[in-house]
Amino acid sequence: MTVYFNKMLNKALRRNKERIGDVNAQIEDSLAGIRTVKSFANESFEIEKFNRENIRFLESRKNTYKAEALFYNSFESIIQLITITVIIFGSVNIVNTDLDLADLITFLLYINFMIEPIQRLNHMSTQLQEGITGFQRFMEIMNMKPAIENKPDAVILPEIRGEIEFRQVSFRYEDHLDKVIQNLSLRIEPGEYVALVGPSGAGKTTLCSLIPRLYDVTDGEVLIDGIDVRNIDLQSLRQK
Ligand SMILES: Nc1ncnc2c1ncn2[C@@H]1O[C@H](COP(=O)(O)OP(=O)(O)OP(=O)(O)O)[C@@H](O)[C@H]1O
Ligand SMILES: [Mg+2]
Known part of the structure; x- marks a missing residue:
């Protein structure tokens, strides 16, 4: 008992x-x-x-x-x-x-x-x-493991030119939530300025946080200088 x-x-x-x-x-x-x-x-x-x-x-x-x-x-x-x-x-x-x-x-x-x-x-x-x-x-x-971890063979970028490309990116925060971004493709050349305009909750901050890989994309890929951010060493990516 x-x-x-x-x-x-x-x-x-x-x-x-x-x-x-x-x-x-x-x-x-x-x-x-x-x-x-x-x-x-x-x-x-x-x-x-x-x-x-x-x-x-x-x-x-x-x-x-x-x-x-x-x-x-x-x-x-x-x-x-x-x-x-x-x-x-x-x-x-x-x-x-x-x-x-x-x-x-x-x-x-x-x-x-x-x-x-x-x-x-x-x-x-x-x-x-x-x-x-x-x-x-x-x-x-x-014991909680971070969702975003370095790949064992992640590359360290010595220099970043600054070309950012979103390829068919979709993203949702949780499986049970709606997609915040769906099928978005966008290419930003080095030195180019891009303004994201939209109402609160449109997903501006979300889109930006995909670049330093604060979250991983649900579908598609985010590339920096042609390299998928998931293949880049986290520390080197964020430092640059
Ligand atoms: N950590 C999170 N977990 C779950 N949903 C989130 C999270 N952060 C944001 N969201 C949702 O994702 C959507 C986009 O939010 P986001 O913060 O990217 O909008 P925003 O365009 O930056 O808005 P604001 O102009 O207010 O800064 C919103 O519906 C928001 O509720
Ligand atoms: Mg915001």
Whole structure:
């Protein structure tokens, strides 16, 4: 039972940690852009976004308390049942003169000795799981591999002329999101200036961030001086 409930607590507490992470990310995002938010009088929108994350956190917290309540109460009930069972069977045996009263009392004392450490261990389990899940989450983040990595045979560019070419480029941030860029081809000669014009959210920043390979294209290729940016050493690409 302890193992089962510990697993349940572990799951609930892990979700807590993920949700509070979301809340923190949301707050950081809002605070970093607070000037923009205020300039566009978007406070209520930000508050709404915060509330949404906060409610998700609250829900996950509720689930933890539910798991805890179920755990402690089931355990306490079983402990009480042990004592009651011993008293009932003991009394029956005393009536049948199979058992002395002194033996029954000794037995009850033994049961208390046995139960006490288990009880103490159980009371520690929330703290224990709190620690374990924190560590698990920490390891998860430390082991996270960056999505964009250097190829083993990546070339280092000694000099960049500055010819940028987008060839049939399509891009989406996540698989479940819509494409921000679709089938875009564009060639910029060295020294040439190009202005990207479009409403907010059109994808201007996105397009630019494909050049230093902050993101990888979904389809097509981005070339610098005729070399696919995915084949260029990241450090050398960004430095240049
Ligand atoms: N990190 C991201 N994850 C998911 N979607 C994103 C991300 N960054 C931008 N988007 C979405 O991609 C689209 C293009 O955004 P982008 O920031 O490139 O627009 P923009 O043209 O630079 O806008 P602005 O003029 O406001 O700077 C928008 O719909 C935006 O919501
Ligand atoms: Mg932008």
